[in-house]
Amino acid sequence: MSILVYAESWEGKFRKNTLEAISYAKKTSSLFQTDVKAVTCGIIDNNELERLGEFGANKVVSYPNIIKSDGKAVASILQQEVEESQLIIFSNTFNAKIIASRISSKLKAGLVTNVISYITNSSDICVKKQSFSSKAIETVRLKSKIGILSLSPNAFEIKNDSVDVVIEVKDQKIDSEIIILGKDINKGKISLSEAEIVVSAGRGLKAPENWGMVEELAEILGAATACSKPVSDIGWRPHSEHVGQTGKAIAPNLYIAIGISGAIQHLAGVNSSKVMVVINTDPEAPFFKAADYGIIGDAFEVVPKLIEEFKNLKDN
Amino acid sequence: MKILVCISSVPDTTSKINFTDNNSKFDTNGIQFVINPYDEFGLTKAVMLKEQLQATVTVITVGDATTEPVIRKALAIGADNAIRVNLKALDSYSTAREIANYIKENPFDLIIAGKESSDYNGGAVPGIISDILEIPFINACNGLSTDGNSAELKREIDGGIETLKINLPIIIGGQKGLVEESELRIPNMRGIMTSRSKPLEVIEPNQTSTLTESVLFEKPVQKGECKIISSDNVRELVNELHNIAKVI
Ligand SMILES: Cc1cc2nc3c(=O)[nH]c(=O)nc-3n(C[C@H](O)[C@H](O)[C@H](O)COP(=O)(O)OP(=O)(O)OC[C@H]3O[C@@H](n4cnc5c(N)ncnc54)[C@H](O)[C@@H]3O)c2cc1C
Ligand SMILES: Nc1ncnc2c1ncn2[C@@H]1O[C@H](COP(=O)(O)O)[C@@H](O)[C@H]1O
Numbered sequence: 001m002s003i004l005v006y007a008e009s010w011e012g013k014f015r016k017n018t019l020e021a022i023s024y025a026k027k028t029s030s031l032f033q034t035d036v037k038a039v040t041c042g043i044i045d046n047n048e049l050e051r052l053g054e055f056g057a058n059k060v061v062s063y064p065n066i067i068k069s070d071g072k073a074v075a076s077i078l079q080q081e082v083e084e085s086q087l088i089i090f091s092n093t094f095n096a097k098i099i100a101s102r103i104s105s106k107l108k109a110g111l112v113t114n115v116i117s118y119i120t121n122s123s124d125i126c127v128k129k130q131s132f133s134s135k136a137i138e139t140v141r142l143k144s145k146i147g148i149l150s151l152s153p154n155a156f157e158i159k160n161d162s163v164d165v166v167i168e169v170k171d172q173k174i175d176s177e178i179i180i181l182g183k184d185i186n187k188g189k190i191s192l193s194e195a196e197i198v199v200s201a202g203r204g205l206k207a208p209e210n211w212g213m214v215e216e217l218a219e220i221l222g223a224a225t226a227c228s229k230p231v232s233d234i235g236w237r238p239h240s241e242h243v244g245q246t247g248k249a250i251a252p253n254l255y256i257a258i259g260i261s262g263a264i265q266h267l268a269g270v271n272s273s274k275v276m277v278v279i280n281t282d283p284e285a286p287f288f289k290a291a292d293y294g295i296i297g298d299a300f301e302v303v304p305k306l307i308e309e310f311k312n313l314k315d316n
Numbered sequence: 317m318k319i320l321v322c323i324s325s326v327p328d329t330t331s332k333i334n335f336t337d338n339n340s341k342f343d344t345n346g347i348q349f350v351i352n353p354y355d356e357f358g359l360t361k362a363v364m365l366k367e368q369l370q371a372t373v374t375v376i377t378v379g380d381a382t383t384e385p386v387i388r389k390a391l392a393i394g395a396d397n398a399i400r401v402n403l404k405a406l407d408s409y410s411t412a413r414e415i416a417n418y419i420k421e422n423p424f425d426l427i428i429a430g431k432e433s434s435d436y437n438g439g440a441v442p443g444i445i446s447d448i449l450e451i452p453f454i455n456a457c458n459g460l461s462t463d464g465n466s467a468e469l470k471r472e473i474d475g476g477i478e479t480l481k482i483n484l485p486i487i488i489g490g491q492k493g494l495v496e497e498s499e500l501r502i503p504n505m506r507g508i509m510t511s512r513s514k515p516l517e518v519i520e521p522n523q524t525s526t527l528t529e530s531v532l533f534e535k536p537v538q539k540g541e542c543k544i545i546s547s548d549n550v551r552e553l554v555n556e557l558h559n560i561a562k563v564i
Binding site: 274 | 327330332333335342353354407408409412431434435436437438439441442444446448452455456458471473474476477478479480481489493496498526527528529530531532533534535536539540542543544547551553554556557558561564
């Protein structure tokens, strides 16, 4: 019956969150005593397709002529590939949310997004998810025959678990009702929702020209950059960096907050981070109650010192 | 042009969240409900389109009578009329199906939802509606212009922005960028007065079957004390992160 994974690709490559989904499916497949089938859309070369076998995919079905941004087309492809599958796994990207909800409707299959736990019982499927903007963890039971899970990024381990993989390429085409006029990709930047380390700054930095040190720190750590809401509202930083209850919810291993007070709406989007560090001049700032490590001090003095120390660490 | 805005009524962002009935239900005691922040951007956009294109703006909420103050607020901001489907929202599927049923009977050119509700964070309702109605769904939409026949949109994709063109009718999952924060409309005195006489129609749900159910809520585990490190000794922080927390 297979566990079906939608293996999303970016410019012909799989990213970390796709591999997380494959690993999740592999681990779950032993509970269900079945194998793992991945479906991909867009042009992806054979080596990359085979790579999914290293993480446990027994079969990969590739549709090079289906554009992944056409959610309707991808959903109908998945519908035809679902066969006897009882579970469909996605990683929780913008794209996946379009496809997962459409396929949920087509198959009358219960959908749980932002999933953060494995399934423990194959005959009564329950999983945990983030809800109330990370202020709560909700356990949801699936009442339908088929279940769809969309996994929170960074919540699951990627595990090498090589199996023999069969690749099948299908040249089916579906006409798209959407005309793409243009794409503006942040080249070379680390995606905020996937990043393991995030360096974030707030109004405490006082002006947009002071972000140089934030970017430098991020670069040394291989981190993505983020910001508080007011900073993106006034246009110091792009909206796509805004984290919090009304921005992106993230869960990196390390979140460094510089000159951010730690308002409840900000914390709601970042408190799933494994370790949080705050740098703030005000010892009463609420962030100190939420963080694991804190430095009470001026960002303009502390951040350059931190950059030096991280450089030293890297050099040794 | 007819525009429908789907509004979910959610706890105010400052709310402390609690649960009752052996932690199986959200405790609404003392909670102030507001228009879901993403829906607020969509509602303001709809009101602006109304002024620009002589559109009519309807809002719809699936919810019990306690959602009416939030619906009235949407009317005060500028919607013309409102529909409440008298069903306490149970899961994304049943909510979406009720909205889709209404749209089947009462077609719209543009349906605006939010990219996610800030309570159950499903991000699923508009996608399901799009599938039932067989219309395109543009998620994470952060820019929209239309002449009433087709639309040019911007949407956030992982790691970038995509611009696209499409014929109406469509449904979008909106967010900031549809309008800017500074453009958000708030009810003025006149709006509040007129909202009281605007039509709010209550319709009964068709069916109440669901595909998922909530069984338990927990609070995230509380963190331990914050370890304060002197600003003269940032090396200690680096050591801690490297050797103890092992995150770098
Ligand atoms: C409906 C709603 C939704 C919201 N959603 C979000 C959201 O999603 N995300 C979000 O972030 N906010 C959100 N907010 C806003 C939130 O309430 C706070 O206003 C916001 O997070 C504050 O941003 P800040 O910490 O950058 O600025 P401030 O609160 O102004 O804090 C700046 C901090 O910098 C410190 N500081 C000043 N100078 C220095 C220095 N030289 N070195 C170090 N520290 C310094 C100060 O002590 C202060 O703590 C929302 C608000 C509402 C009403
Ligand atoms: N009960 C509801 N009534 C009306 N619209 C809703 C309801 N729940 C969700 N929506 C709409 O669907 C969007 C996404 O919600 P969700 O799928 O619950 O995250 C929201 O921003 C609303 O626009």
